[in-house]
Amino acid sequence: MVKVIIIGSGNVAQHLINALLKSQKNGDPIDLVQVFSRKAASLNGLIESSKIATNYNQLVHADLYIIAVSDDAIAAVSNQLPFKNRLVVHCSGSFPLGKLNNSNRRGVFYPLQTFTKNKEIDFKTIPICLESETATDYKLLEKVAQFISGKVFPINSEQRKALHVAAVFVNNFTNHLYQIGSDICNEHQVPFEILAPLIEETAQKISSLSPAAAQTGPAKRDDKNTILAHENLLTDENQLKIYKILTQSIQENGKKL
């Protein structure tokens, strides 16, 4: 039986709590013995109150402590833990393992997904990126990760940094392009919902085609007339700048292939 404690009550913490409780209910040899949060109220309905700790001194013994708090609070939390030589991991894509307090055994348990409050998500499909200082600790992390997800990867801090930047491109920046699409639609009194199936299919294509094979459009086929017409239509300077730079990048990319 692997005893786990989660520290935090935000978005990621709540999704992890649900995933671990589900695994436990399914009969996996795992036990979520405690959740730590200064704000016990935010865990209402998620876990029985007897399992909530609001003070670090209340923390009981566990095989694994998962710090699921915002990046800028991770170091402080790891410094305040009142024990030594236990396995303590964080869930961040951009925080190096080495910045965790080294009085405990350190590791990373990074579920790579965008979590939305109150939107259920199937944890089984979420890749979990693991890192640890020893092979024994890795095995324990792997065991827990495999209980809740079908996709577990060993990823070191350098790789995780790159992965996090890549995630910014395919998630944050992609969402911003949706925003621009929505702004253009609003400006021309076109319902943005018309683009929803296109957005979904664009993402789904990637599961069967490489991005290079999936690339289409005026930039890809060097259709200068259409590109010029688009540039003339864009009245927002910022949108025009982004249109030009991405068009050029697709064209440069085409030359490399």
Added chain:
Amino acid sequence: MVKVIIIGSGNVAQHLINALLKSQKNGDPIDLVQVFSRKAASLNGLIESSKIATNYNQLVHADLYIIAVSDDAIAAVSNQLPFKNRLVVHCSGSFPLGKLNNSNRRGVFYPLQTFTKNKEIDFKTIPICLESETATDYKLLEKVAQFISGKVFPINSEQRKALHVAAVFVNNFTNHLYQIGSDICNEHQVPFEILAPLIEETAQKISSLSPAAAQTGPAKRDDKNTILAHENLLTDENQLKIYKILTQSIQENGKKL
């Protein structure tokens, strides 16, 4: 019974042929009487050979002629049709209605989706944007569109132009961001498949949240340390330029809200 003829045998033409035949099979009062293609072989297995025309003079009478060819061939095709005053539409997002030959009644039948060869797609979910010169023609287009899709919109040429630019942002440019994500992963020996669930969830979020509400990440929360770390990691100048411009755009956007 609405008699329809499709002109073309490419990607969009083939998907339309399948959708119309399916509608016909389901008992809708529609009849795909002919398909025109110079390359009859490319229609093999799609439709019985007696219904394939390879010469414009073979074209029979129909209520609706759908030109489904590449943008730069539309005008030429519309000029070569050997009849007058019939309803002729094209399927393009960026071609103006006014550039069709005016000896026939003109219209647009634009299914807004990214079509992949040999990848089946549920036409029922594809928005079809319609335009015509008269209300009577619009009604006929609407009837046909509703047979094959649950989402039909009246969109004039100006709106369609804007929609097409917006589609470039959410499809072509988004796919290019996937490409950059993939390049970064390859450079750091990280499997790109780790990002697949994130890509899918990013797209799915948009069906329940506005892009503004769905925006997350270091640019959105003005996390300067993470942004700097990302910029330091990017060795490709082009990637760095795109990172900076999109980060800035997200930040500017945040100020506007």
